[in-house]
Structures are given as C-alpha cells and as structure tokens.
Amino acid sequence: MTISTSDKPFLTRVKESENDHFMQQSVAKAQDAQWDKRTAAREELGNWEQWRDLGEQIRQHVIKYLPDYLEQFSDNVEKKGGHVFFAQTDEQAVNYIKKIAKEKKAHRIVKSKSMVTTEINLDKALLSLPETSLMETDLAEFILQEDNWDEPTHIVFPTLHKNRDQIQKVFNKLGYSGSNDPEEMAKFARKYLREYFMQADLGITGCNFAIADNGMINLVTNEGNADLTMAIPKTQIVVMGMERIVPSLKEAEVLDNMLSRSAVGQKLTSYCSFSGPQVSGESDGPTDFHVVILDNGRSNALGTDFEPVLQCIRCGACLNVCPIYRHIGGHGYGSIYPGPIGAVLSPVLDGYEKFGDLPFASSLCAACTETCPVRIPLHQLLIKHRKVMMDKLKMDHSFNNVLMKGAGVATSSPILFKIALEGAHMGSAPLSKSKETSVDNLFNYGHIEKAPSLASGWTDVRDLARPPKHSDDFRSWYKKHKKEQQEGASHD
Amino acid sequence: MTNSNREVFLDKIATKAGRTRHQLKNHPFVPINDLPESTLAGKSQDELLELAQKNSEAVHVTFEKTNRISLSTLLNDFLSAKDINNLILPTCDKWAAFGLSDWENKLADSAEFWTPESSRTENLAKVNAADGAIGFADYLLAESGTITVATTPGQGRGFHFLPTHYLSIIPKSHILSRSRQAMHKYEAAIASGKLTTSNINFITGPSNSGDIEMVLVVGVHGPLDMTYVVVEDL
Numbered sequence: 001m002t003i004s005t006s007d008k009p010f011l012t013r014v015k016e017s018e019n020d021h022f023m024q025q026s027v028a029k030a031q032d033a034q035w036d037k038r039t040a041a042r043e044e045l046g047n048w049e050q051w052r053d054l055g056e057q058i059r060q061h062v063i064k065y066l067p068d069y070l071e072q073f074s075d076n077v078e079k080k081g082g083h084v085f086f087a088q089t090d091e092q093a094v095n096y097i098k099k100i101a102k103e104k105k106a107h108r109i110v111k112s113k114s115m116v117t118t119e120i121n122l123d124k125a126l127l128s129l130p131e132t133s134l135m136e137t138d139l140a141e142f143i144l145q146e147d148n149w150d151e152p153t154h155i156v157f158p159t160l161h162k163n164r165d166q167i168q169k170v171f172n173k174l175g176y177s178g179s180n181d182p183e184e185m186a187k188f189a190r191k192y193l194r195e196y197f198m199q200a201d202l203g204i205t206g207c208n209f210a211i212a213d214n215g216m217i218n219l220v221t222n223e224g225n226a227d228l229t230m231a232i233p234k235t236q237i238v239v240m241g242m243e244r245i246v247p248s249l250k251e252a253e254v255l256d257n258m259l260s261r262s263a264v265g266q267k268l269t270s271y272c273s274f275s276g277p278q279v280s281g282e283s284d285g286p287t288d289f290h291v292v293i294l295d296n297g298r299s300n301a302l303g304t305d306f307e308p309v310l311q312c313i314r315c316g317a318c319l320n321v322c323p324i325y326r327h328i329g330g331h332g333y334g335s336i337y338p339g340p341i342g343a344v345l346s347p348v349l350d351g352y353e354k355f356g357d358l359p360f361a362s363s364l365c366a367a368c369t370e371t372c373p374v375r376i377p378l379h380q381l382l383i384k385h386r387k388v389m390m391d392k393l394k395m396d397h398s399f400n401n402v403l404m405k406g407a408g409v410a411t412s413s414p415i416l417f418k419i420a421l422e423g424a425h426m427g428s429a430p431l432s433k434s435k436e437t438s439v440d441n442l443f444n445y446g447h448i449e450k451a452p453s454l455a456s457g458w459t460d461v462r463d464l465a466r467p468p469k470h471s472d473d474f475r476s477w478y479k480k481h482k483k484e485q486q487e488g489a490s491h492d
Numbered sequence: 493m494t495n496s497n498r499e500v501f502l503d504k505i506a507t508k509a510g511r512t513r514h515q516l517k518n519h520p521f522v523p524i525n526d527l528p529e530s531t532l533a534g535k536s537q538d539e540l541l542e543l544a545q546k547n548s549e550a551v552h553v554t555f556e557k558t559n560r561i562s563l564s565t566l567l568n569d570f571l572s573a574k575d576i577n578n579l580i581l582p583t584c585d586k587w588a589a590f591g592l593s594d595w596e597n598k599l600a601d602s603a604e605f606w607t608p609e610s611s612r613t614e615n616l617a618k619v620n621a622a623d624g625a626i627g628f629a630d631y632l633l634a635e636s637g638t639i640t641v642a643t644t645p646g647q648g649r650g651f652h653f654l655p656t657h658y659l660s661i662i663p664k665s666h667i668l669s670r671s672r673q674a675m676h677k678y679e680a681a682i683a684s685g686k687l688t689t690s691n692i693n694f695i696t697g698p699s700n701s702g703d704i705e706m707v708l709v710v711g712v713h714g715p716l717d718m719t720y721v722v723v724e725d726l
Contacts, residue, residue: 046531047531050525051527054523054525054527054528057523058523064511066509067502068513068514068515069516071513084498086498086502087497137713139701139704140701157703157706159704162704164705182704182705182707182709186704186709186712189712190711190712194620198617198620222700223699223712223713223714224653224712225713227649227652227653227693228713230649230691231649232650234612247520247521249679250672250675250679251521253674254672256671264702267547267636267638268633268636268638268694269696270695270696270697270714271694271695272638273692274692275692276690276691279689279690280688281644281645281688282643282648283610283645284616284650285643285690299504299505299509302505302508302510303508303509303510
C-alpha cells in the first residue's frame with residue numbers, strides 16, 4: 001500500500017506547507033476560480049439538489065449490489081474477448097500487470113492519469129522490468145514524472161503546487177529551450193509525448209466508471225491522452241477500484257455530467273469515452289484488453305458506517321471548498337488522496353496508525369458535505385473516524401471500565417449519590433493521612449496519597465483531599481446556612 | 493470462467509457487506525427522478541440548433557451552419573484557412589447523402605483515407621501525419637456543444653485525436669438535447685445490431701489543459717481546434 005506520500009509527521013508536513021507560500025496562493029486561486037465555475041455550471045443545469053439525489057441513489061445502489069454488478073461487468077468484458085482479474089491487494093494487481101507486460105514483451109508503456117495506479121505504485125514496478133520505459137502522458141503527471149516523481153497535490157490538478165518557472169526548468173532537462181509560457185510549454189509536451197505515443201505497445205488507463213451491462217469502461221478527460229492510450233497500443237490494461245461501476249450507459253452519462261460540473265465547472269469534459277476491446281473490422285484500439293478490479297482496502301468500508309465513502313466519483317469538489325486544504329495543500333495530508341475525501345478514505349484504506357491524524361485535519365464546517373455531488377456525509381464520517389479511534393484505540397477496556405459504568409449509575413441516582421456522600425468520609429478513612437494544616441497542607445480532614453484503581457490517576461500526580469464529615473460538607477452547610485437566613489428574615 | 497479468483501473476491505466482499513449475492517434481478521435500478529429525460533425536453537430543432545451554437549462557441553468551437561449546396565465550398569474554405577496540406581478523410585457511405593460525392597472524388601488522389609483495408613500501423617501513420625481531418629459525427633448535443641462518434645472500420649479511434657485541425661459534419665436533424673438522448677440512440681442501435689463498435693467518443697471542443705498554473709491551454713494531445721458544420725437536412 002503506497003498511498004502515503006511522506007514519512008514525516010503530520011505537524012511537520014503542516015509546518016512545511018505553511019511555509020510554501022506559492023502553493024497556498026495557487027490553492028486559494030484555484031479554489032476561488034473553481035467556486036465560480038462550479039456554481040455557474042450547477043445553476044445553469046438547474047435542479048441541482050435533485051440531481052444530487054439521483055447521483056447518490058445511483059452510487060448507493062451499485063455499492064449495495066456491488067458483487068452482482070462486478071459479476072455482470074466481468075461476464076460482459078469476457079464476452080467481448082477481454083480479460084478480468086480481481087485483485088484483493090496492490091501486490092496481486094501489480095504482479096498481474098507485470099505478467100501481462102512480460103507476456104506481451106512490452107517495452108514502451110503509455111499511461112493516462114489514474115489515481116488507482118498511483119495507489120499501487122505501478123509506475124516504479126513496471127520500470128523495474130528490463131528494457132522497459134514508461135511515460136505518464138497527462139500533462140501534469142508528465143511534469144511530476146520528469147521532476148523526479150514528485151507527489152501529486154490534488155486529485156484533479158496534480159501540479160497545483162508548481163509554478164511555471166519550476167516547470168520550465170523540468171522541461172529544460174528534456175531539451176526545451178522556450179519560454180515559461182504555459183501554451184508554449186504545452187506544445188513542447190505535445191510533440192515530445194506524441195513521438196512516444198506512436199511507438200507505444202502497452203497502454204494503461206484508469207476507469208471513471210465501468211458499465212456493467214455492456215462491459216465498456218468510461219473515461220472522462222480533457223487532454224486526449226487517455227483516448228490515444230486506448231487507440232494506439234495493441235494491449236490495454238484498465239485498473240479500477242472495485243466501486244467504480246454503474247449499471248448502464250445511462251447512469252454513466254448522469255455521473256459524467258455531475259463529475260464534469262463538479263470537478264472543473266464544465267458541462268462535459270472535452271472527452272468522455274466509452275470503450276472496450278477492438279471489434280472485427282476496426283484497425284486501432286486494443287486487440288488485447290485487460291481489466292484489473294482492485295479491492296486494496298476498499299472492502300474495509302463495506303457494511304460499516306464508512307460505506308458511503310465508496311460513493312465517491314473523484315471530482316475533487318470537496319478539496320476545492322475545504323478551508324484546511326486551502327492552508328496545507330495536498331502534501332500536508334501525506335496521502336495521495338488529500339482533502340476531506342482523503343481524510344475519510346485514507347484511514348479506511350490504510351489504517352489509523354498512518355492516517356489517524358487526518359480526521360482531525362478538519363474544521364467540521366461541512367462545506368465538503370454540502371458540495372459533494374453524490375451526497376457523501378464527509379464531515380459526519382470525519383467525526384465517526386474520531387469516535388472509532390477513541391472507542392477502539394484509546395478506551396480502557398480493563399476493570400476500570402466496569403467501575404466507570406458503576407460510577408455512572410451511582411451519580412445518576414439521587415439516592416445512591418446521597419448515600420455515597422454520607423459515607424465518603426468514613427469510607428476513605430483507611431487510606432487517609434492527617435497532617436497539621438499548613439501552607440503546604442490545606443486539607444482540613446486529611447488527604448490520600450495513594451488511591452486504588454480509577455482514583456490513582458489523580459493521586460499519581462497530586463494528593464487527594466479526604467472528603468469532609470457529612471455534617472461539615474457543602475450540602476449540609478448550605479442547608480444549615482439557608483435555614484439560618486430564612487429564620488433571620490422572619491425575625492426582621 | 494477464466495477468472496478463477498473472481499468468486500473468492502466477490503464472496504469476500506458480499507460477506508464483508510453482510511449482504512447476499514445475486515439479489516439484483518429482484519432489485520433493478522429504478523431512478524428516483526426523470527431529470528436526465530426531462531431537462532431541455534420539448535425543444536424544437538431550431539431551438540436546439542441555437543443552443544448548440546451558443547454552447548459550442550463557449551468551448552472554443554468554430555460553429556458553421558450551411559446546406560448541402562454550399563457545404564463543399566465551406567469545406568474548401570476550411571482547408572485554405574487552416575493551410576491544410578495533409579488531409580485525412582473517413583471511408584463511409586455518407587458523402588452522397590451530403591452532396592459531397594464529387595468533392596470527395598476530386599480529393600481522392602491528394603487526401604489520405606482511413607480505410608478498413610489498411611493495417612493499424614498504416615492508418616495510424618496516415619492520421620498522425622495529417623494536419624487536418626474532416627469527419628462525420630453521429631450526433632451533436634445542444635446542452636454541451638458535444639459531438640458524438642462511434643468508432644467504425646472506416647473512421648477509427650485515432651482519426652479524432654491525432655490530426656492537428658478537425659472538422660465535423662453533423663446533419664441538423666441529428667442535434668439532440670442532451671447526452672441522455674444520445675445514450676438512448678446508441679443503446680438501441682447496439683441492441684438491434686445496427687451498430688457494432690468498440691468505442692464511443694463524446695467530444696466537446698478541442699483538447700485543453702489547465703495543468704500549468706491553471707492557465708487554460710487549448711490543444712494538448714488532441715486537435716488544436718475544432719469546427720462543427722451543421723448541415724440543413726430538414
């Protein structure tokens with residue numbers, strides 16, 4: 001499991017992010033721009049809350065019947081001549097993909113942007129094969145690769161933390177001699193990657209949605225590299241998280257519309273493609289088509305309060321409204337899945353030991369929940385993570401737990417509470433010591449230096465005052481004092 | 493069944509979820525509302541054309557309206573304006589329907605064609621060398637300014653992505669309101685056997701990226717520009 005992007009402690013990462021002023025400005029600018037675009041796109045569509053109802057319904061339905069839809073999908077892929085591999089772990093997925101690459105004698109691999117392949121650290125595994133080169137072809141991923149595999153900072157805009165001068169320097173190493181103008185640099189990348197594309201023998205893509213009833217996969221992109229990855233190489237391997245499935249083209253179309261509006265404020269992205277293995281008569285597209293369906297910790301959410309996290313369609317809208325993400329950026333989270341969705345998903349996938357800090361990286365303002373197109377209750381799930389951590393990881397399950405429950409019963413019953421007060425002084429006698437009252441000893445009735453069980457938490461670090469005699473305690477004093485006042489008033 | 497690991501995988505997730513497998517046939521998906529169908533419903537073809545133009549131009553598309561008589565002139569103007577020297581065309585039976593048989597025949601020697609007989613390498617090399625492509629779309633979606641194309645033996649996947657400049661011809665009668673209507677058409681065509689394809693592309697304007705400082709760059713991997721030509725056929 002490699003969703004971790006840093007070995008540094010959470011607070012160190014946060015401190016580093018606070019000092020990265022360019023990143024903070026970039027994130028703020030992106031959030032503000034996306035707010036305008038996203039809001040406008042949703043308003044123009046109209047009935048956005050009802051669209052959210054539909055999106056939520058689709059996602060909840062497929063998660064509820066996930067095994068059935070995956071079975072239907074894999075049957076249909078195989079009917080088309082494709083192959084499906086079910087991987088429970090990242091290791092199983094990587095080994096299968098390496099096996100295919102070896103069988104196909106693939107030497108030039110092209111990839112389109114895919115979070116799930118980053119999750120399983122696929123690039124480095126494939127580059128370990130002899131005489132194999134690999135190219136990330138999404139512009140942002142290409143920049144990260146050529147910048148010594150820098151980590152992404154956003155699930156939709158992975159290079160948000162880099163400025164044009166930094167990117168120019170990265171490209172200079174590849175022979176680029178132009179300016180820092182984004183358009184000029186993008187044209188350089190186009191030419192550079194096109195030459196690589198034309199000789200590629202294996203293409204690897206992610207999958208926005210798998211279409212259960214026809215075995216196609218759906219990709220939603222803007223650059224066109226994913227479609228070239230699906231057109232040019234003879235072999236294609238699709239890697240998908242097991243939850244990325246929809247019943248039919250119709251539900252894919254609904255979610256593509258919601259994804260495009262939520263991710264980038266577009267009605268549809270430049271390219272929404274529905275694709276499978278080449279059919280008879282066609283000359284491009286993959287003749288060998290593989291789909292790897294990955295669990296890798298996702299099933300930890302099934303049947304639990306965290307199941308709604310599997311509804312996610314990876315639009316990144318929750319990142320774009322989050323005040324915490326605005327300040328610490330993606331690298332602050334230390335997971336390839338940052339922001340509110342990452343703070344919920346990362347502990348599900350890889351445990352609290354690594355990502356237990358993330359549910360606390362939230363103001364619980366609920367902006368993430370409000371913007372989520374498929375109504376994942378993100379802030380509630382963050383609270384739930386905190387509860388689970390407290391209950392499972394921090395709660396004392398010894399005899400003290402029974403004592404605490406007993407104390408709870410006693411303090412909630414007036415009769416028992418009164419009996420306890422009346423007997424406290426006598427009951428504490430065997431443990432108490434008396435000293436002459438002084439500046440260092442203000443305990444009029446003595447004190448306890450070493451108490452058993454629950455109370456030891458107190459006496460380990462300080463003395464515990466012995467309770468006063470019942471006739472001298474506050475309640476008795478108050479009763480007596482009140483009576484005296486009333487009598488004084490009646491005499492007046 | 494080739495994927496022997498499937499049953500173990502699916503049983504495991506069913507157990508974890510605490511739900512029994514094979515319940516779907518009794519619980520098919522029934523949408524909670526009809527928004528995909530009702531949004532932009534009831535518009536005339538003229539209204540859809542106007543909407544399509546507005547939304548196409550919003551995504552940096554050059555939008556042209558013409559008729560069969562003027563179409564060839566418009567195409568020649570496109571070739572001149574873009575200074576296209578290596579044109580690629582699809583192999584299909586639509587030329588006559590658009591009154592372009594003579595225009596196509598005149599280009600037979602100078603233009604390249606994506607042909608069913610050519611190999612993968614040959615077709616991809618031709619289209620990669622092309623600085624312009626003129627193809628046919630199946631539908632134009634008014635809401636988003638999207639053309640849709642299903643891959644065919646005569647118009648492959650790479651045809652839409654590798655050329656530098658791209659022009660798509662769409663009959664006015666094939667303007668649909670939204671992507672839902674296109675899905676209905678494709679599902680029906682595939683179910684009836686009228687369409688056999690491995691791939692359907694929904695293309696909304698030229699390729700673009702905001703990966704460098706969120707600055708919009710038009711034309712990254714796919715065509716640098718897109719022209720839609722809607723031809724009156726009603």
